[in-house]
Each structure stands twice: as structure tokens, then as C-alpha cells.
Amino acid sequence: MVSSLYVHIPFCAHICRYCDFAKVFYRDDWAFSYLQEIKKEIAELRISHPLKTIYVGGGTPTCLSESMLDDLLSFLRPYLEEDGEFSVEANPETITPEKLGILCKNKVNRLSLGIQSSLPKYLSLMGRKHTFEEAKEAIFLAKKAGFSNLSVDLIYGLPGQNLSELDSDISAFLALDLPHLSAYSLTVNPGTEFYAKGFQEAEDELAGAMYERILFRLRKAGYERYEVSNFAKNGHYCRHNLTYWKDEEYYAAGLGASGYLGKKRYMNTRNLSTYLKGKHRSEEENLTLESELEDFFLTNLRLASGFAEKTFEKRFGFSFFSRYQNQFETLHKMGLLEQKEGCIRATDRGILLLDRILINLF
Numbered sequence: 283m284v285s286s287l288y289v290h291i292p293f294c295a296h297i298c299r300y301c302d303f304a305k306v307f308y309r310d311d312w313a314f315s316y317l318q319e320i321k322k323e324i325a326e327l328r329i330s331h332p333l334k335t336i337y338v339g340g341g342t343p344t345c346l347s348e349s350m351l352d353d354l355l356s357f358l359r360p361y362l363e364e365d366g367e368f369s370v371e372a373n374p375e376t377i378t379p380e381k382l383g384i385l386c387k388n389k390v391n392r393l394s395l396g397i398q399s400s401l402p403k404y405l406s407l408m409g410r411k412h413t414f415e416e417a418k419e420a421i422f423l424a425k426k427a428g429f430s431n432l433s434v435d436l437i438y439g440l441p442g443q444n445l446s447e448l449d450s451d452i453s454a455f456l457a458l459d460l461p462h463l464s465a466y467s468l469t470v471n472p473g474t475e476f477y478a479k480g481f482q483e484a485e486d487e488l489a490g491a492m493y494e495r496i497l498f499r500l501r502k503a504g505y506e507r508y509e510v511s512n513f514a515k516n517g518h519y520c521r522h523n524l525t526y527w528k529d530e531e532y533y534a535a536g537l538g539a540s541g542y543l544g545k546k547r548y549m550n551t552r553n554l555s556t557y558l559k560g561k562h563r564s565e566e567e568n569l570t571l572e573s574e575l576e577d578f579f580l581t582n583l584r585l586a587s588g589f590a591e592k593t594f595e596k597r598f599g600f601s602f603f604s605r606y607q608n609q610f611e612t613l614h615k616m617g618l619l620e621q622k623e624g625c626i627r628a629t630d631r632g633i634l635l636l637d638r639i640l641i642n643l644f
């Protein structure tokens with residue numbers, strides 16, 4: 283049974299220079315119309331059972347006005363089971379005691395804050411509109427409001443960034459003492475200001491060294507890397523994102539959102555006026571066995587736990603080794619893939635070289 287829903291709120295008070303998410307500048311009238319439309323789209327999904335997770339991402343969901351935020355969350359809450367995970371993304375400068383009160387009233391129980399860096403020069407380079415002090419203040423307010431399940435995002439491999447600057451970021455982020463942290467290497471995508479300005483991604487060697495540093499220091503501080511870019515303390519995994527990484531089906535609604543239902547992946551339009559006219563879907567893909575297998579490996583091998591052989595067999599109707607014995611042996615000899623307690627998983631080295639594993643499996 284499908285147990286997760288992703289809801290995309292595309293509005294932002296400013297546009298960051300590296301961002302290629304589906305987003306638009308916030309306008310009250312657009313936001314108002316958008317909420318009416320997304321509610322229609324969710325109703326059309328005909329979700330008739332309580333979900334285990336809802337994730338409201340963006341964009342910046344918390345840049346909605348207080349009344350619209352309340353309207354959206356109170357619409358969504360009944361779709362979720364009583365102890366379901368209800369996550370909302372936020373930017374520090376949009377966090378106020380009033381908005382936190384609205385999140386609490388609607389039983390949001392996980393907050394994910396985009397902070398990205400602790401250093402003023404990189405916050406400014408990325409076009410972020412908050413200081414690290416403001417980020418700390420937002421976390422203080424969230425904790426005071428009762429949030430314990432908090433996550434922050436860090437971006438590394440920024441133009442010109444060196445290892446000692448990354449070390450400062452890691453120290454600053456560790457000092458926040460939060461149960462979950464995501465660390466992403468900068469990607470420079472067409473359509474972003476970074477791309478237009480000719481900024482480059484970090485060289486592989488530097489990006490690899492930065493990742494190793496993050497991994498080493500976070501592990502030393504008691505975090506478990508449960509997915510390539512995600513770290514948690516005491517099992518505070520993001521249950522919603524685990525749905526994606528386990529390649530399970532999920533509903534999705536909103537501008538540019540992509541969902542996975544009944545052997546089909548769908549993608550919504552990224553054009554706001556098209557979306558507001560009720561034309562939500564822009565693409566649909568019927569999955570073949572080959573594309574399903576590819577998606578399964580692409581997602582599950584990102585997880586430190588990999589996948590259970592039993593799960594694979596139940597899903598595909600044949601065992602992993604009946605089809606991949608030779609490939610597994612090659613990858614095992616290369617030190618990239620291992621079999622442990624009935625699970626197939628990438629080794630520490632394999633997680634760094636997932637592309638190579640996938641090429642060998644196909």
C-alpha cells in the first residue's frame with residue numbers, strides 16, 4: 283500500500299544562485315490560487331487510507347503567510363496516521379514563533395532547515411538571505427517550540443572552498459547538536475545563476491576528500507551514515523525519504539513534483555500558470571522490468587543497509603543471484619559490493635563509486 287505523500291510548495295522570498303528546484307517568487311495571490319489547485323490535485327489522488335509520512339518541501343513552505351500555512355497543514359493532517367511523520371522544510375529567516383505555533387498545532391513533528399554553510403562569504407555567494415546566527419536562532423526557537431526531530435542541510439564543494447573552510451562548517455554544524463544532518467556536494471545545473479556565471483563543481487579528488495572528511499568527523503561525533511548524503515543519530519532517519527531510497531511507491535503533488543504509482547512514474551509541470559489551469563501532469567513513464575531494476579539498484583544501493591535478498595525476490599519474482607551472480611562476484615572482488623546477513627550492500631568504497639557498480643550491473 284502506498285504510504286507516503288510529497289507536497290511541493292514552490293514559493294521563495296528570494297532565489298538562491300545554485301538552485302534548480304521548481305520555484306517561483308512568492309506572491310500572495312499566486313500562493314492563494316496555488317493552494318486551491320494543489321488541494322484539488324491531492325483530492326484527485328483519492329488517498330483513502332492513513333499515510334505513514336507526509337513531506338512538505340519546496341521552495342520554502344514556511345514563506346506562506348500564517349493563514350495559508352495553517353490552511354495547507356490542516357488540510358494535509360487528516361491524511362496522516364496519528365503517529366505518522368509530518369515533515370516541513372523551512373529557511374531560517376522564515377521561522378517565527380507564530381509559524382512554529384502553526385506547525386505544532388497541526389502536529390508537524392519534523393523540521394528540515396536549509397542552512398548550507400556557516401561562513402558569511404559562502405552564504406552570500408549562494409545568495410542565501412540568512413546569517414548563521416539567524417539559523418542558530420531559528421533552531422533555538424524550534425527547540426523551544428518543542429521540536430526535537432530537526433535536520434539541517436549542508437552544501438560542500440562550493441566554488442573556491444578548501445578543506446579547512448569545510449572543517450569550520452562541520453564544527454559549526456556539529457555544535458548545533460541535532461539528530462539529523464544532510465550533506466550535499468554542489469551541483470551546477472543549467473538554468474541557475476551559478477551555471478550562467480560559469481562556476482564549476484569541485485574536482486572529483488577534492489569533492490571526494492571533502493566527503494571523506496565529513497564522513498570521518500560525523501561518524502566520530504556519533505552520527506550514522508544511513509544514506510550516501512544523510513546522517514542520523516539514534517535512529518532519527520527521515521522515514522519519508524527512506525520510501526524513495528527503498529524504491530517504494532509514493533504520491534506526489536504540486537509544481538514539478540514527481541510521483542511513483544502502480545508501475546508508473548509521473549512528473550508534474552514546472553510551469554506555474556499551466557499548473558494553475560489544472561494541467562498538472564507533464565510526463566508519465568511506464569516502467570519496464572529493466573527500468574524497474576535500474577531504479578531499484580540506483581536507490582537501494584545508496585542506503586548503508588542496502589537491500590534484503592528476500593525483498594528483491596518478492597518484488598521481482600526471481601532471486602538476485604539468479605541474475606547477477608557474475609556481476610556480484612566481479613564487484614565483490616573489486617571491494618565495492620558485499621553480501622551480509624541476507625542483504626546486498628555497497629561497501630564504504632562502493633558508496634563512493636556507485637556509478638561503477640551500476641555500470642557493472644547492467
Ligand code: SF4
Binds near residue numbers: 298340341
Ligand atoms: S534553495 Fe531553497 S530557498 Fe533557495 S531558491 Fe531554491 S528552493 Fe528557494
